[in-house]
Amino acid sequence: MGRKNRKSSNVEVGLPRNVRRETLEIVSILLDRCSSPFGSHGQSEWTEFLEVYNLVEKLRKKQQNYVIAKSGREKNFDGFMGWLKSNSVDAEAVEIQHFDVGGYGIKATRDFKEGELFLAIPRSVMMTTDTAKNSALGALIADNRILQTMPNILLALHVLCELCSPASFWLPYLKILPHSYSSPLYFNPEDLQLLKASPTLSEMINQFRNITRQYAYFFNLFQGHELASKLPIQVKNICYDDYRWAVSSVMTRQNQIPTLDGQRMISALIPLWDMCNHTNGQITTDFSLKNDRSECFSLEGTVAGAQVFIFYGSRSNAELLIHNGFVYPQNHSDRLTIRLGISKNDPLFSMKSEVLSRLSMQASRLFSLHCGVNPVDSDTLAFLRVVVMTEDDLRTALACRQQISKLRDFDDFVSEDNERKAWAFLATRVLLLLKAYPTSAQEDATLLQGNDLSTHARLAVQLRHCEKNILMSTHEYANRMMDSAEERVKAQPATIEDDLDHLESQLNEETPALPTTTTEGKAMISDDLEAEMRDIKLAEL
Numbered sequence: 166m167g168r169k170n171r172k173s174s175n176v177e178v179g180l181p182r183n184v185r186r187e188t189l190e191i192v193s194i195l196l197d198r199c200s201s202p203f204g205s206h207g208q209s210e211w212t213e214f215l216e217v218y219n220l221v222e223k224l225r226k227k228q229q230n231y232v233i234a235k236s237g238r239e240k241n242f243d244g245f246m247g248w249l250k251s252n253s254v255d256a257e258a259v260e261i262q263h264f265d266v267g268g269y270g271i272k273a274t275r276d277f278k279e280g281e282l283f284l285a286i287p288r289s290v291m292m293t294t295d296t297a298k299n300s301a302l303g304a305l306i307a308d309n310r311i312l313q314t315m316p317n318i319l320l321a322l323h324v325l326c327e328l329c330s331p332a333s334f335w336l337p338y339l340k341i342l343p344h345s346y347s348s349p350l351y352f353n354p355e356d357l358q359l360l361k362a363s364p365t366l367s368e369m370i371n372q373f374r375n376i377t378r379q380y381a382y383f384f385n386l387f388q389g390h391e392l393a394s395k396l397p398i399q400v401k402n403i404c405y406d407d408y409r410w411a412v413s414s415v416m417t418r419q420n421q422i423p424t425l426d427g428q429r430m431i432s433a434l435i436p437l438w439d440m441c442n443h444t445n446g447q448i449t450t451d452f453s454l455k456n457d458r459s460e461c462f463s464l465e466g467t468v469a470g471a472q473v474f475i476f477y478g479s480r481s482n483a484e485l486l487i488h489n490g491f492v493y494p495q496n497h498s499d500r501l502t503i504r505l506g507i508s509k510n511d512p513l514f515s516m517k518s519e520v521l522s523r524l525s526m527q528a529s530r531l532f533s534l535h536c537g538v539n540p541v542d543s544d545t546l547a548f549l550r551v552v553v554m555t556e557d558d559l560r561t562a563l564a565c566r567q568q569i570s571k572l573r574d575f576d577d578f579v580s581e582d583n584e585r586k587a588w589a590f591l592a593t594r595v596l597l598l599l600k601a602y603p604t605s606a607q608e609d610a611t612l613l614q615g616n617d618l619s620t621h622a623r624l625a626v627q628l629r630h631c632e633k634n635i636l637m638s639t640h641e642y643a644n645r646m647m648d649s650a651e652e653r654v655k656a657q658p659a660t661i662e663d664d665l666d667h668l669e670s671q672l673n674e675e676t677p678a679l680p681t682t683t684t685e686g687k688a689m690i691s692d693d694l695e696a697e698m699r700d701i702k703l704a705e706l
């Protein structure tokens with residue numbers, strides 16, 4: 166049997182033959198289950214997920230004694246800062262410290278002005294897809310297309326190889342990485358169940374499934390692979406836990422930098438800079454080709470002793486959870502993705518699809534609802550207007566290009582009736598989405614105030630709470646827009662005569678082919694439904 170809790174210096178011991186054989190058996194089922202589209206085994210997405218999850222758990226249990234042991238990261242911080250110094254990185258202005266927000270992060274050791282350069286990390290200490298190519302992995306990369314085209318996987322294997330090389334240049338950096346993450350790969354079914362009815366649940370499951378498929382693929386591929394057997398880590402022996410750890414390290418910390426010649430962007434792990442936690446703001450990190458280093462400028466004035474944050478980019482909370490393993494309730498960029506579509510049973514389906522295609526939209530697609538005072542963007546507005554158009558509206562729109570472009574304009578209208586129905590449609594839709602969640606926003610808020618939730622359960626509840634807040638504010642907004650439709654249409658500056666004149670001239674210019682429809686136009690939302698929808702009180706949710 167292999168040695169228990171193998172250390173980074175003795176990984177060549179690898180998995181004992183029987184564990185490798187059992188792993189191979191499970192891996193081949195996993196490859197089958199994770200490679201075919203959901204539903205192809207006649208099961209629901211959730212049932213399929215549970216099957217894969219249970220197989221992975223079985224695998225983890227068999228491999229548990231052979232996962233790379235990691236020593237406490239805290240005790241390695243000093244060595245890491247010394248390593249940076251010995252590689253000419255000036256990190257005098259900052260220290261690593263534990264904070265309530267974000268866990269370990271960067272503390273300012275002196276005051277910074279807004280826009281001041283406080284951290285510069287040279288390329289020479291970064292781990293990149295280029296350094297991977299120049300490492301022991303080089304020959305394998307040249308031989309494998311997936312490694313050539315998927316930088317995340319490449320960096321993950323690079324991290325594992327270097328972690329298992331006692332003489333690796335990057336060891337002081339790798340030793341300060343977190344031991345565990347909150348990426349979807351670490352969520353159990355109970356945690357995920359808390360996202361029931363959330364559109365993010367499928368994406369979390371997908372992420373888990375994709376990474377599991379990658380693991381299965383590589384485990385299979387590397388068996389008996391000559392180049393693979395020459396690596397510091399015996400890739401044919403990689404444990405699932407090590408793979409998900411390395412992939413999560415890369416997913417939550419990587420950045421894009423230009424190549425030396427500035428011609429391409431490559432993925433990079435940037436030591437120390439990647440200890441900065443996220444806040445609202447704007448990107449303040451730049452790569453200076455002249456100095457060949459990543460330069461980070463202070464987002465705001467910061468006093469000595471305070472945490473220094475950076476902005477990771479405009480990501481929704483769902484994206485932050487899936488790719489970065491956290492939820493940021495104060496997120497100014499939060500948005501919720503919903504699917505809106507024209508029913509194939511709608512007698513006006515072909516005409517509506519044609520109008521949408523002239524707006525460069527498909528008959529069914531995803532839209533974002535945004536947090537804040539303006540939840541609906543112009544694309545969503547145009548779609549809503551088309552969904553509830555009558556046959557006459559559609560004919561007019563198809564006859565005149567200018568009518569189509571006006572559909573995205575909040576200050577322009579198809580008609581008062583169309584405007585009311587469009588917003589009623591959205592209000593009903595978001596209300597249905599809200600009602601599908603098993604808990605109310607108030608119940609979530611109460612849960613979050615308590616201390617009973619595990620880390621991952623808390624993230625799931627935080628996320629669904631943020632989603633509900635967006636849906637509730639969209640509902641209020643849609644109702645306000647519906648109620649003010651008459652007033653807004655009357656206040657419209659352009660005269661009807663202008664439009665008619667324009668329409669006439671357009672008709673003379675161009676008569677695009679109309680899609681055929683023989684049935685009388687029918688609005689998607691009846692007045693009854695609209696009235697019913699108004700009666701449902703948000704307080705009931």
Ligand SMILES: C[S@@+](CC[C@H](N)C(=O)[O-])C[C@H]1O[C@@H](n2cnc3c(N)ncnc32)[C@H](O)[C@@H]1O
Pocket residue numbers: 266267268269270342343417418439440441442443444489490491492493
């Ligand atoms: C690039 S690392 C930052 C350093 C990290 N805190 C650490 O201990 O290594 C990104 C991770 O930090 C955490 N994080 C960053 N910003 C956060 C925030 N505003 N709230 C909660 N967690 C945050 C998340 O766990 C995320 O995956």
